[in-house]
Amino acid sequence: MNTGTEAPRRTRIQQEKRELILEAALEVFSTHGFRGSTIDQIAEAAGMSKPNLLYYFRRKEDIHETLMQRLLDTWLAPLRELDDIGDPMTELRSYIRRKLEMARDFPRESRLFANEILQGAPRIMPLLAGELKTLVDEKAAVIKGWMRAGKIAKTDPWHLIFSIWATTQHYADFDVQVRAVLGPNRGGDGRFEDAARFLEQLFLEGLKPKG
Amino acid sequence: MNTGTEAPRRTRIQQEKRELILEAALEVFSTHGFRGSTIDQIAEAAGMSKPNLLYYFRRKEDIHETLMQRLLDTWLAPLRELDDIGDPMTELRSYIRRKLEMARDFPRESRLFANEILQGAPRIMPLLAGELKTLVDEKAAVIKGWMRAGKIAKTDPWHLIFSIWATTQHYADFDVQVRAVLGPNRGGDGRFEDAARFLEQLFLEGLKPKG
DNA sequence: CTAACGTTTGTCCAATCGGTCAAAAATTTG
DNA sequence: CAAATTTTTGACCGATTGGACAAACGTTAG
Numbered sequence: 001m002n003t004g005t006e007a008p009r010r011t012r013i014q015q016e017k018r019e020l021i022l023e024a025a026l027e028v029f030s031t032h033g034f035r036g037s038t039i040d041q042i043a044e045a046a047g048m049s050k051p052n053l054l055y056y057f058r059r060k061e062d063i064h065e066t067l068m069q070r071l072l073d074t075w076l077a078p079l080r081e082l083d084d085i086g087d088p089m090t091e092l093r094s095y096i097r098r099k100l101e102m103a104r105d106f107p108r109e110s111r112l113f114a115n116e117i118l119q120g121a122p123r124i125m126p127l128l129a130g131e132l133k134t135l136v137d138e139k140a141a142v143i144k145g146w147m148r149a150g151k152i153a154k155t156d157p158w159h160l161i162f163s164i165w166a167t168t169q170h171y172a173d174f175d176v177q178v179r180a181v182l183g184p185n186r187g188g189d190g191r192f193e194d195a196a197r198f199l200e201q202l203f204l205e206g207l208k209p210k211g
Numbered sequence: 212m213n214t215g216t217e218a219p220r221r222t223r224i225q226q227e228k229r230e231l232i233l234e235a236a237l238e239v240f241s242t243h244g245f246r247g248s249t250i251d252q253i254a255e256a257a258g259m260s261k262p263n264l265l266y267y268f269r270r271k272e273d274i275h276e277t278l279m280q281r282l283l284d285t286w287l288a289p290l291r292e293l294d295d296i297g298d299p300m301t302e303l304r305s306y307i308r309r310k311l312e313m314a315r316d317f318p319r320e321s322r323l324f325a326n327e328i329l330q331g332a333p334r335i336m337p338l339l340a341g342e343l344k345t346l347v348d349e350k351a352a353v354i355k356g357w358m359r360a361g362k363i364a365k366t367d368p369w370h371l372i373f374s375i376w377a378t379t380q381h382y383a384d385f386d387v388q389v390r391a392v393l394g395p396n397r398g399g400d401g402r403f404e405d406a407a408r409f410l411e412q413l414f415l416e417g418l419k420p421k422g
Numbered sequence: 423c424t425a426a427c428g429t430t431t432g433t434c435c436a437a438t439c440g441g442t443c444a445a446a447a448a449t450t451t452g
Numbered sequence: 453c454a455a456a457t458t459t460t461t462g463a464c465c466g467a468t469t470g471g472a473c474a475a476a477c478g479t480t481a482g
Contacts (some may be wrong), residue, residue, distance in 0.1 A: 031331060035243060036246030036330070038468080039471085040468090051433095089419070133394060133413070152418045153416065162406075167374050173329055180336065206414055208417075210364060249440085266459070270440080433472105438455100439466100441465085443464085443465100444470100446462095449457080
């Protein structure tokens, strides 16, 4: 039985070149979107001719699809790690920290994902309503357990997860704006540490003045 | 002196048709990005032929530019309203509420802006580093005053503004994902009220359990 | 060496892109 | 009404797009 999903056998050269192409495509797709990117651009970024690239990926969409499949796995890893063992507040704090680190270390992946969602997620809608929803529902239940146990304040766990996604990914997706607004001094390399400190306080205590 | 920025005189028909085109272009640009959109698409959405559209806007970029200029004004209006008079906590809460209402009522404008920033803000970079930075710095100073006066907790005002932008615009830019994850029940029309309730609690009190 | 296989490229193609242009149609003006 | 002006359109253009293809090239096993 061929389900069409298993990876075909590949030579060593094929594996290497495919990686090279995917790396180049990530760079191009994440800054121009799918329709805004051309095969020539990707081929040039990968240091090969267009027909050569099309020898490894038969269609432009195949590259994008491969990229998105890999992305979702690594992208949701931090949420998968959110576990019931350990102190709830610590768990949440380290989830936020990990997500912010991903925004810092893999901004292209974040932008690729944002581009796809912004345009209506035409290629990954089934994944969102299926795999993603299942995972979020599962983790929302965990968080709800913490709320019932009085370990964290009672709120909507789904919107809590959204707010963590939004605030952390903002530093990857809107990086240009963040740096423009912060200026050369505050917008330097330290901006992620500033963000980490701020987000920790926001999610822990909010803005209400002490005392 | 002609600075090139003042609006030329236009007939009634020109004004109406230009509005029609801008409305159609907002729809198309916001879902496909600039390079992903075609003049034919916009013309069809506006109910006219391509040459006719090009009679009102000579270049594709002119449409986008006009759209972005209008956008920034209305988009930043809520932040401009953030004022020193009145209770700080109330001011912030109503700013968050207004931003969330904009995400609900003008999602296309939000996505148009997000598309531009995602792709490196090639067309509005000067505005970000100029007008926008000035406004944010000004409001950050106001917020800092509130912190010094002990009216709200001490944190980084810039990142506070970022977090408000991120959490509210998330419901416009990532709407497809939000609805997919929430499902048909929780993802219905009530999702914005749920979000409003959650965000109010997050920014006010954070997640620390009471007592 | 040579045959087989995997890799690379130059050339080409149909479709689509942004944009032009002259002429027709509609509207306004006198 | 008729002339002048504005609006609309069909036909067209060069450039770029995603992709096809056969021929050339490189590598390796016998």
